Amino acid sequence: MxxxxxxxxxxxxxxxxxxxxxxxxxxxxxxxxxxxxxxxxxxxxxxxxxxxxxxxxxxxxxxxxxxxxxxxxxxxxxxxxxxxxxxxxxxxxxxxxxxxxxxxxxxxxxxxxxxxxxxxxxxxxxxxxxxxxxxxxxxxxxxxxxxxxxxxxxxxxxxxxxxxxxxxxxxxxxxxxxxxxxxxxxxxxxxxxVELEALQHADVARLLPLPAAESDKYRRGVVGIAAGSSRYPGAAVLAVAGALRGGAGAVRYAGPAGDAVIARFPETLVSGGGPRRAGRVQAWVVGPGAGDDAAPVAEVLAADVPVLIDADGLRLADPEAVRGRAAPTLMTPHAGEAAALLGVSREEVEGARLASVRELAARYAATVLLKGSTTLVAAPGGAGAVRVNPTGTSWLATAGSGDVLSGLTGSLLAAGLRPMDAASTGAYLHGLSARFAADGAPVSAHDVAENIPRAWREVRG
Ligand SMILES: NC(=O)C1=CN([C@@H]2O[C@H](COP(=O)(O)OP(=O)(O)OC[C@H]3O[C@@H](n4cnc5c(N)ncnc54)[C@H](O)[C@@H]3O)[C@@H](O)[C@H]2O)[C@@H](O)CC1
CATH class of the missing domain: 3.40.50.10260 (YjeF N-terminal domain)
Structure with missing residues (x-):
């Protein structure tokens, strides 16, 4: 200068x-x-x-x-x-x-x-x-x-x-x-x-997937949701609720909570078998409420499309299988899950978020979104600028809100966004939706999902 x-x-x-x-x-x-x-x-x-x-x-x-x-x-x-x-x-x-x-x-x-x-x-x-x-x-x-x-x-x-x-x-x-x-x-x-970047409305508006005149539901992308279990059917419903508002043209659900999903969202393409038999998708979300069944996680990791791993899926995924994938992988742990993956205490992760997200991205060769009071996204390998989400709110600390985020972000992946962009755009919209839903009062995860369209409109001006 x-x-x-x-x-x-x-x-x-x-x-x-x-x-x-x-x-x-x-x-x-x-x-x-x-x-x-x-x-x-x-x-x-x-x-x-x-x-x-x-x-x-x-x-x-x-x-x-x-x-x-x-x-x-x-x-x-x-x-x-x-x-x-x-x-x-x-x-x-x-x-x-x-x-x-x-x-x-x-x-x-x-x-x-x-x-x-x-x-x-x-x-x-x-x-x-x-x-x-x-x-x-x-x-x-x-x-x-x-x-x-x-x-x-x-x-x-x-x-x-x-x-x-x-x-x-x-x-x-x-x-x-x-x-x-x-x-x-x-x-x-x-x-x-630059060590940290924070997206603003205009950045997110540029990234949002918009349907073109010749789009049909398949060209807009199909997102697969392998989530929920007989014990936790609600996680499947909430992940689908997020996915339906994320810009993909269709949502496929593969798992044991199909009845609960179809009852709430009849527009979902539900199949009873595992992910491998569910038909073609452009991205998978695996893990929310999955319980202890590792088979769907392994099937999804073997697919040649982008995969988002969340919640139980993080525990069930074979680290070698994650590292060996050719298609992109996005992991979305909260501090407790990140601590388990890194073999440290939750307090250590919360006290050193930037180092933790970089370390996970390096160990798994994956994009990592670390959720919490400050949500951070690191690129595979952990180097380069980390994205920090500016729209977070403590009202988001509510059961099931992570399931909505994983569905929403998976939908953005299926619509063609790069994992770093899908993760930071998903977190941005999710935080904004929660602010609209809360408006000074407690919110449920379902309220957050319902306000995603409002967040889109706000971002697009
Ligand atoms: N970089 C720039 O171009 C500009 C810097 N500016 C100011 O300059 C600051 C940086 O100044 P300095 O590089 O002198 O550094 P600081 O003033 O931040 O601190 C350095 C001094 O504090 C001591 N120190 C370090 N850790 C300490 C601790 N824990 N407790 C007590 N003392 C401690 C060091 O021995 C050293 O003497 C910026 O934060 C900003 O306020 C502004 O004047 C604008 C321009």
């Missing part, structure tokens, strides 16, 4: 930060602002923003966590504007009495959790009635992975510069960031350095 005068980026960052703080305060004049300032440029941003607020009449105090190493020019600017700087001894009391706390302890240069000297300040910020604004990232979260090892500072608002960082998008770190406001400082990361 063109050369900028030294400090220009920091000045832009500080201006955006100060403006966001002023918005939050409403009245800047006479307000009490406390800056928590670490030893790097993140602290520099806080100091320059503090200087701007001091010039507008705020009483600004910087608590220096590393007094000898605070950004010199930032500190000088704050003092010139009438602000003052103190050590950590008075920090807790200042934070408790503040109207606004600015967390400039660490940003993208932070490693490990908060250090011991910062922990009491995080406690005071949590107790205080002050609004907490994080500079670039909440201090104590891992910028690149979203992991949180130890204490981190909880913000109401994070003002981030140039681009969203993984630590703002992936749980558990995401929960510390509060509302995230992006400030354009004229600096975009190089394309090949």
């Amino acid at each position: 063109a050369r900028l005068p030294e400090g220009a980026l920091m000045q832009r960052a500080a201006a955006g930060l100060a403006a966001a703080c002023a918005d939050l305060l409403g009245r800047v004049y006479g307000s009490r602002v406390v800056l928590l300032v670490g030893s790097g440029d993140n602290g520099g941003d806080a100091l320059f923003a503090g200087a701007r607020l001091a010039r507008r009449g705020a009483g600004v105090t910087a608590v220096l966590l590393a007094p000898g190493r605070a950004h010199p020019a930032g500190l000088a600017a704050l003092r010139r504007a009438g602000g003052r700087a103190v050590g950590t001894a008075a920090g807790e009391e200042l934070v408790e009495k503040a109207d606004l706390v600015v967390d400039g302890i660490v940003g993208i240069g932070g490693t490990g959790g908060l250090r011991a000297e910062a922990e009491p300040l995080a406690g005071a910020a949590a107790r205080s009635r002050a609004a907490v604004v994080a500079v670039d990232l909440p201090s104590g979260v891992d910028p690149g992975t979203g992991e949180v090892r130890g204490t981190a500072l909880r913000a109401d608002l994070t003002v981030t510069f140039g681009t969203h960082k993984p630590g703002l998008l992936i749980d558990p770190a995401r929960a510390y960031a509060g509302v995230v406001r992006l400030v354009d400082i004229g600096l975009a990361p190089p394309r090949d350095a």
Whole structure:
């Protein structure tokens, strides 16, 4: 990029930060602002923003966590504007009495959790009635992975510069960031350095399979659903409910819950035998509510079409058979299933989602969609940009919603989307449907399926 005068980026960052703080305060004049300032440029941003607020009449105090190493020019600017700087001894009391706390302890240069000297300040910020604004990232979260090892500072608002960082998008770190406001400082990361992508409405609209004038049901794709069991017929019904709204021209059902499926969805092509005898499909979904019958899973894995493996299917699938497939495979575990596949605890997966999804994609040579509070999709092998779903909602934590997602995503696969696109488009529509269905109240998986057409219409504008 063109050369900028030294400090220009920091000045832009500080201006955006100060403006966001002023918005939050409403009245800047006479307000009490406390800056928590670490030893790097993140602290520099806080100091320059503090200087701007001091010039507008705020009483600004910087608590220096590393007094000898605070950004010199930032500190000088704050003092010139009438602000003052103190050590950590008075920090807790200042934070408790503040109207606004600015967390400039660490940003993208932070490693490990908060250090011991910062922990009491995080406690005071949590107790205080002050609004907490994080500079670039909440201090104590891992910028690149979203992991949180130890204490981190909880913000109401994070003002981030140039681009969203993984630590703002992936749980558990995401929960510390509060509302995230992006400030354009004229600096975009190089394309090949992108670690995470989040689709937006326009991206999804471009990917949605639309019928052409000459389409018939077979050309639009047929999705096969091998799900459900006599014990769990509902999983088959819900997977079919999702599949019927995913853009495929027809849904074939092969399994023991045919009566339940046909009673609810008479448009389904039901066959009593296993997947091998069900007739031609362009993609298979296998596993939801499958119980302990491994035979349909093995039959589906032997097919030469894209396969989505979910739920019980993940446990029943032979890893060698998955790795040896020539056609694409998409696996859709939640954290517990991912933990079982990786041989670690559920907590380890939830604490390190990005690493877990990449590891699964590498081990199985498959596309992997890791469901949960942050849904991630990694490409086979685990390298390259991971997609993060921006439409999730905690209302989706309801029984059967995963069955709907697998049917919906399988339908998109059958309609011809690449596994990465089918998975991220499926998650996007599914999250949006749940938001429409919930609208502030609990939802059932069935409600989510019924709102998928509304999500399509919303995305297409
Ligand atoms: N990269 C850029 O072009 C820009 C960066 N800016 C700011 O600069 C920040 C990055 O600055 P730095 O690279 O100086 O890094 P940071 O300020 O994030 O942190 C680095 C400093 O913190 C110390 N440190 C690391 N982990 C710590 C921990 N857990 N507890 C306490 N101290 C710890 C390190 O020893 C080092 O001195 C960004 O987050 C952003 O706020 C902005 O000014 C805009 C432009």
